[in-house]
Amino acid sequence: MAAKKHQAVVLGTSWGIRSRFRSLIAFLITLLIITAVYLTQDSIGRVLEDTTDGLQLSECNLFSGKWVFDNQSYPLYKEQQCTFMSDQLACEKFGRKDLSYQNWRWQPHQCNLPRFNATALLETLRNRRLVFVGDSLNRNQWVSMVCLVDSWIPPKLRSMHNNDSLNIFKAIEYNASIEFYWAPLLVESNSDDPVNHRIPDRTVRIKAIEKHARHWTGGDILVFDSYLWWRRPRMKVLWGSFESPDDAIYKEVEMLRVYEMALRTWSDWVEVHVDRTKTQLFFVSMSPTHERAKDWGGGENCYKETGKISEEGYWGSDSDPKMMRVVEMVLDDLKTRGLNVQMLNITQLSEYRKEAHPSIYRKQWEPLTKEQIENPSSYADCIHWCLPGLPDVWNELLYAYIVNQ
Ligand SMILES: *[C@@H]1O[C@H](CO)[C@@H](O)[C@H](O)[C@H]1NC(C)=O
Ligand SMILES: *[C@@H]1O[C@H](CO)[C@@H](O)[C@H](O)[C@H]1NC(C)=O
Ligand SMILES: *[C@@H]1O[C@H](CO)[C@@H](O)[C@H](O)[C@H]1NC(C)=O
Ligand SMILES: *[C@@H]1O[C@H](CO)[C@@H](O)[C@H](O)[C@H]1NC(C)=O
Ligand SMILES: *[C@@H]1O[C@H](CO)[C@@H](O)[C@H](O)[C@H]1NC(C)=O
Numbered sequence: 001m002a003a004k005k006h007q008a009v010v011l012g013t014s015w016g017i018r019s020r021f022r023s024l025i026a027f028l029i030t031l032l033i034i035t036a037v038y039l040t041q042d043s044i045g046r047v048l049e050d051t052t053d054g055l056q057l058s059e060c061n062l063f064s065g066k067w068v069f070d071n072q073s074y075p076l077y078k079e080q081q082c083t084f085m086s087d088q089l090a091c092e093k094f095g096r097k098d099l100s101y102q103n104w105r106w107q108p109h110q111c112n113l114p115r116f117n118a119t120a121l122l123e124t125l126r127n128r129r130l131v132f133v134g135d136s137l138n139r140n141q142w143v144s145m146v147c148l149v150d151s152w153i154p155p156k157l158r159s160m161h162n163n164d165s166l167n168i169f170k171a172i173e174y175n176a177s178i179e180f181y182w183a184p185l186l187v188e189s190n191s192d193d194p195v196n197h198r199i200p201d202r203t204v205r206i207k208a209i210e211k212h213a214r215h216w217t218g219g220d221i222l223v224f225d226s227y228l229w230w231r232r233p234r235m236k237v238l239w240g241s242f243e244s245p246d247d248a249i250y251k252e253v254e255m256l257r258v259y260e261m262a263l264r265t266w267s268d269w270v271e272v273h274v275d276r277t278k279t280q281l282f283f284v285s286m287s288p289t290h291e292r293a294k295d296w297g298g299g300e301n302c303y304k305e306t307g308k309i310s311e312e313g314y315w316g317s318d319s320d321p322k323m324m325r326v327v328e329m330v331l332d333d334l335k336t337r338g339l340n341v342q343m344l345n346i347t348q349l350s351e352y353r354k355e356a357h358p359s360i361y362r363k364q365w366e367p368l369t370k371e372q373i374e375n376p377s378s379y380a381d382c383i384h385w386c387l388p389g390l391p392d393v394w395n396e397l398l399y400a401y402i403v404n405q
């Protein structure tokens with residue numbers, strides 16, 4: 001139609017400017033219709049992609065969003081039903097009465113998170129190892145992941161082995177393992193003992209990682225974190241080995257510098273030893289603590305908190321943006337060397353969740369003193385997170401990347 005009118009314009013010289021103008025309008029309308037049809041098809045395509053598995057992660061920032069109360073879909077499992085629940089995280093078991101911390105769904109602004117499907121995850125993990133490496137926050141996330149799949153597997157077809165720093169959960173039928181390796185500073189340190197690591201004088205062996213790395217290098221999906229154990233102004237750095245103290249050189253160095261050196265040792269190892277054709281790599285950003293209630297205008301710390309923080313962009317004084325930037329820098333650098341490590345940017349979304357910590361509702365490994373009992377906030381755990389709860393959402397984010405690879 002447009003072509004015909006166009007021809008008419010060329011032929012009919014006597015029609016003048018008005019005719020030319022009309023045909024231009026017709027042409028534009030046609031163009032508009034074609035564009036509209038094209039766009040509609042495109043958006044239908046996108047809707048379909050959202051409901052199937054083809055979520056376009058590159059086009060959506062999963063970490064920018066809001067919390068939505070949803071007690072229909074959440075929690076994703078029941079605390080008592082998780083065989084491998086930890087007494088450090090079982091808040092309901094240890095007396096917590098307000099359970100709304102279990103009912104929040106994360107809603108990214110630009111897209112929807114795929115619904116967690118344990119069977120689909122186990123299919124993806126068939127003949128593979130998913131290994132979490134890091135500190136007790138990463139263990140928190142590992143326990144959550146185990147709980148998320150646990151009830152979908154008959155008891156005879158799952159197993160748990162704890163051997164020193166390595167904990168292995170197996171879904172036998174799938175030959176899939178979900179593991180946790182304790183290395184709170186990633187490089188070697190005097191806090192490497194999985195049980196007795198509460199050492200006031202912290203020392204890191206900044207260039208040494210192989211003792212840990214040999215346990216996880218063959219993993220197919222590796223999820224790292226390291227943050228909390230670094231929170232002090234200076235660190236003692238060891239050149240030499242812990243075993244031969246006579247040859248060792250110790251030096252106190254500013255923490256941020258040591259953190260960077262440790263992450264460089266880690267990234268060098270990853271670059272050289274990880275099989276980049278089959279390995280998916282993740283780094284979990286800082287897990288925020290809620291130990292200073294004056295940050296949000298509250299009482300003392302997370303003790304007695306039952307609601308989340310609603311102030312958009314809230315950022316606590318315990319979370320060090322400089323450390324996050326060091327991680328970003330190291331990951332960017334790895335990218336230039338051909339290795340893509342996806343950051344699970346959970347810091348901001350977790351900042352809002354001051355009510356989601358165990359507080360006093362967890363097992364106390366040592367009997368409480370009279371002073372502590374009189375002042376409960378003094379022993380509240382405002383670092384870890386109750387399960388079911390926030391780390392389940394971290395795993396939904398991880399899941400989105402794993403099943404959409
Ligand atoms: C992490 O997510 C927050 C919230 O969307 C954003 O402000 C921040 O820039 C992100 N950081 C990184 C390293 O992606
Ligand atoms: C969900 O929350 C609403 C509002 O708080 C409440 O009325 C309802 O009983 C809750 N449903 C369940 C299943 O807990
Ligand atoms: C979960 O995933 C399995 C395997 O991919 C699939 O057969 C099943 O339909 C999924 N369940 C739901 C509720 O989507
Ligand atoms: C079981 O999984 C491991 C990796 O976790 C793999 O090395 C091994 O080949 C798998 N076994 C079979 C029979 O596929
Ligand atoms: C524990 O790990 C060590 C070192 O990796 C290994 O030699 C040993 O066989 C393991 N023990 C068990 C019971 O799995």
